[in-house]
Amino acid sequence: MKITDASMEIYRWDRPVPIRNGMYTYPTVALNLIKLETDEGITGYGYMGGEHVTDEMTMGTFNNMKQYVIGQDPFDNERLWAEMWQPKLVGRRGTSTRAISGIDIALWDIKGKATDTSVHKLLGAYTDRIPVYIAGGYYEEGKGLNELAAEMETAVEMGSNAVKMKIGGAPINEDVERISTVREAIGPNIKLLMDANCAYRYYEAIELARKAEKYDVFWFEEPVNPDDYEDIASSAAPHRSQ
Incomplete structure (x- = not known):
């Protein structure tokens, strides 16, 4: 089989009311549908995210990646995946990573259809159930505590049985x-x-975490920039000393 x-x-399409997290505002919903066709x-089908970049950049990145498949x-x-992931050729972050991921999803979709097998079986079927959560709690105009x-x-x-909310877009005490x-x-x-x-x-993340601890928070996602190694190390330091 060949692609x-x-x-x-x-x-x-526009959201009725834009939503906002700790860093970004989302006035629209984005759906970039990837399709890989084969000679059989x-x-x-795969999906590529594309918020906060132009349609031209999204399409250009995908067009650059498709040569590999x-x-x-x-x-x-x-x-x-390895060939698309090569450093200094197409990049390892942002839109490039999204394009690689979307293409990879489509490849797995082909494998599942070709073998008439659920992708979870192809991945090893470690379990037939996984825990999930509903994400929400965005900031919106007119949205208060109630x-x-x-x-x-x-x-x-x-x-x-699990929910996720956004923080970081308001003063800590709020x-x-x-x-x-x-x-x-x-x-x-x-x-x-x-x-x-x-x-x-890091010091803001530590303050927030200490004040929120009594509310039994299951996890605290992306407190600081993942490339800010100094902040990450500083965040861990107080816990190492306890």
Whole structure:
């Protein structure tokens, strides 16, 4: 089997109300649908994120990547990933990584369809169940504590046993109040996750974590920039000394 063509369709539509996390505002929804066609009539589909970059950059990055897969066997997905991932050729971050991931999803889709096997089986089927959470708790115009609580209560009513909320987009004490509100809304037995999207310096992250500790937070996602090794080390230092 060989891949004969690779294409992507870009979709954008406005949100009724823009949402915001600790660093970014999202006025639109982005969907970039990747399609890989083969000489055996099997088509694989993948998804590439594309917020905060132009459609031209998104499409250009994908077009640069697709040269690595056209004419190739989709079952060689590990080798194709490695070739797309080569340093100094196409980059290792941002839009490049998103394009690689979307193509890889489409390759796995082809493998599953070609073998009539669920991808989770192809990956080894370690388990037939995985824990999930509902992400929300974004900042929105006109959204106060009551609205935040109602949103999280709805997530629990839908059957979720874990919810994630955004922090880092408001003063620390205000965010602590938001965390307290969510904990009260979901009760003591639902896991509470919080995500700062790299909005803090290490000392701010430590302050927030200490103030939020009493609300039994299950994890604290992206407190600082992942490339800020100095801040990451500084964040860990107080805990090593205890």
